[in-house]
Amino acid sequence: MKIDCVIDGKALSLSLNSNKPLSLILAEDIQNASISSHCNGQMCGLCVVLMDGKAVLSCLIPAFEIRGKTIITFEGYAKTKNAKDIEKAYDLTHLRPCQSCYNARTLLIESLLSSNLTSREDVIREMESLKCHCLEAGDVIRIVQAASEIRRKRHARRS
C-alpha cells in the first residue's frame, strides 16, 4: 500500500503494509534514530511523536492512519526553536528527564505547551501516558511552567 505523508518536514511516499505500526516504520523504513521503542501497545510511552501537533503513541498508529498527516519526531523537533524553550526550562529548573524518556517527555511537554494546557491536572493527565518515573509530577509541572514562561517571553519579544 502506498502512503503519502510528511515526516519531519519531508514529503514522503512510502510503500508499506497497511497495518505496520508507525514506530516500526520510523525505525526500520525511515531509520529515525530517535525512535527505538516498540512495546507493541504495552503503553511504555517512549515512542511519542507529534501527529498534526498532537502527541500520540506511534506503536498504536497503523500505517493507514498516517496518510496525509504531518508527523514530527524528536529528531526533527530537536532542531526547532520550540525545543530550545524546553531545553532552557530543564536548565532553569535543574530538572532533566532520564535519557530513556527524554525524547518522549520533551514531545509531551511540547504538546501541552502548544495546546496551552499548563494546569496541574492537565500535566499529570498527559504524563500518565509515560511509564518512566524519572521525574516526580511536581517536577514536571515546574518544567512545563518554566517552559511556558520562556516561550511567552520569546513571543512577546518577537511581537
Place this chain on the structure above:
Amino acid sequence: MADKTNVPRLNMRYGLIYTSSEVGRKIKEIKIPELNQKYFILRAESLQGENLLEFAGSQMPVMAKDAVMYEEEPIVAVIAPDYESAAIARREIAIETGEEEISEEASLYQEDYGWGNIEDFRLGWKETIKREKPAESVIKEEEKEEKAAEADEEKSGEGEEKEDTEKEEVAAEEEKTEEEEEVIIHEYKKVSTTFSLDPIKYTSFTFFSATCWSEGSSLHVMVPTQYPKLVADTVARVTGFDRRKIIIHTSQYSETSDEYLFYPAIIASITASASLSMKCPVEIKTRAINRRGAIKTKRITYLNNDLRPIAEEVVHTLDIGAYQMLEREVERHAMTGIIPSYPLQAFKASIKIEKSFNFPSFIYSSMGYSEALAATEYHSSVLAKEIGMSPYEFRLWALKDKRKFTDYLPATQMGDIKRLLTDIAMKSSFSRKWSSNDLGRSNPSLLGYTKGIGIAAGTGIAGFSTSFVTEHEYQAKLTYTQRGAIVVDTSAYSRGTAVNFWKKILKEELELPSEDSVLFSNNDHSTIDSGPKILSRFICSFSKQLQTNARKLKSLKETEKLPIAITFDVENRFFPCEFDESAYAAMAIEVMLPETSFSPKVKEVWAEYSVGLIADSAILTSSIKQLILRTLIECGMEIDSSLRINISFVRRDAEGIASVVSVTKAIVISSLSSALEQAIGKRVTLPISAEDILHLRRKGDEN
C-alpha cells in the same frame, strides 16, 4: 555522547535472533526452513572464531551449541533483506531438545567469614549454682539412714574398726553432697529473620541494534555499550578478525540496570560474524535484557541479658543464573554488605552462590552489596522490634563510635551515620509515626488504611574489590601532547559529571589555560577497563590517582621533551580492605496501604547523604531521585503524583567523588521492607503486588 557515524545502508541485511524457552535441555536438532540466497543463517558452528565471551577470567558461550542454558540464549541468527522477512523466516525455525533436563549442582560456590567462636553462643551460657539441701538429697539421706540401720543390724557381730570406717565413708559422702555444684545451661535469646528478594527480569521497551560493516581492511561495529573494550575483544575472539582493525562506535543508550554491559557484546559479535560471512553490512535488532536472581538471607542474632546483640550467624544465598561469572567478586560484594555495623563478639557468615537455568545475573546495578546491606538493615529493624525499641533508637543504642575493622571494610566512623539518622528521624517524625502506625494497624477498619514507616542507613561502596584489582590489571594512560593538550586514554564510556571533575583536577594540577585542553579518548584501543557504573570505583579512587599522576607528569615536563605519557593503575592496589567507604546515607520511607485496593503506595521519602565533593547538587539530587523511583517501582510500589522525595546533603572531609548508587538501592529496599512489614504486620518478599498483600492478609485471618 554517541558517535556521529554514517552507517552505510546500501545493501544492508537485517537480522533477528532465535531463542528457545526449553531451557536446561540438550539440543537434538534445529530445523531450518528452506531459504533463498538472500537469507543467511548463523549458528554456533558457523562462527569463524571461538564461541566465547570472556570477562576477567570468567567465560560463557556467545551462542548455544549443545544445550540451551537460558531462555534468551541466542541459538540461531536469521539474516534477511528486511526485518519483516527475517521475522517470517524465524517463525519457521523449530528446535528439538532432549527430554531429560541437564543436572545442575545445587550449590556451586561457598565462602565463609567470621570471627569469634559462634559455637559458644549456640550452646548458651553456663551458670553454676551451689545447692544447700535440695529436696532430692533429703530423700537420699533418709534412704542412707535406713540403709545404715539395716547394715548395723546385719553387721552387729563384726568388729568396731569396720564400723568406724563405714561411718567415716558415709560422713565423707554427706560432705560431698553438700558441696556439689550444679551447672545450668541457659540459652541466649535468639532473634532470627529471613529476608527474601524474588528474581527480577528486566527487558527494555526500547530496541537496540548492533550494526557491522567493513571499510577497507577494518571492521566497524556500532552498538550501544557500557563497555566498548569488551565488545572489541569479543568481536575479535568470535570472528577471528585482527583486534587492532576493529573500530567500535558507541551509539546512544540509557542503562537502567546495566543491561548494556554484556549482552551487546554477544549481539555485536554475532552481527560481526554474519557481516563477515555475507560480505555486506548487517544489522541485528533485539531488546536489552538483564536479570537479578533470587536472594535469600537467613540470620540468627544471639542477645545477652541486656538484650544487646553479641553474636550472629548468617547464610546468604544468591542465584547467579546459567553461567558462573565473577562468582568470587560477587561473594566479596555480598560479604561486605552482610557484616553488621554493631559490635559483636562472634560472627559467622556463609555466602552460597547457586546456579539456575536463567539469564546470567551477576551484575544488576549492583554485584550483591546493595541486597546484602538491605538484608542487614532489615534485620536491625526486626531486632529493634523484638527488643521493644524503635528501629531508630535501636541503631543509636547499638552502634558504637567506630565500626569493627574487617577484611572487607575499614573501621569507619559511625558518628556520621548516627547524625544522618537523627536528622532523618527528626524530618520524618519517625518515632511518633512508628508508634502511631503500630497502634493503627491493630484496628485498620477505623481508618480504611494502614500505614508503615521504615528507616535504614548505610555506607556506600563502589568499584571492584582490592583483591580483584590486584588479580586484574586496570590501567589508564595520561599523555601530554606537543600541542599542550592532555589526553586521558580510557575504555570507559566517559560521560556524566565525573568527567568534568577530572578535567578540573587536571586543569588545576597542570596549570592548563582551560578545561577544553583535556580530552578523554574513549576509543577501543584504550588501556583502562572501568566496567559498569556500579563497579567503577575509579569514580572514587580515579580522581586521587589522577591527581598524583598529574603531579608526576608536571615534574616530568620540566626535564623531558613533549609528548610524555604515563601509564598508571586506576585503583589503589594496596588498600588494606576489600572496599573503601565512599558515602554515608540514611533514609526513611512512609507507605500507605488502602484497605480496599491493597495497592501499596509510597507517601513520602526522606534521604540524607554525607558525601565528599559535589559537582552539581541539582544534578546529583535529580539522579538520586531517579534511582529511588526506579528502585521503588522495581519493588512493586505504586507511584502517584502525590509522592514527595526530600533529599539533602551534608559535606564531609573527603576527597574524591562519592558513589551513592549502591547505598541508595540498599536503603530503599531495606526501609521499604520494614515500612511494609509494619503496615501489613507480616514478613514481606519484594517485589510485592496487591495480590500478594491480599494473600498475606487472608493468611493472617485464617491463623
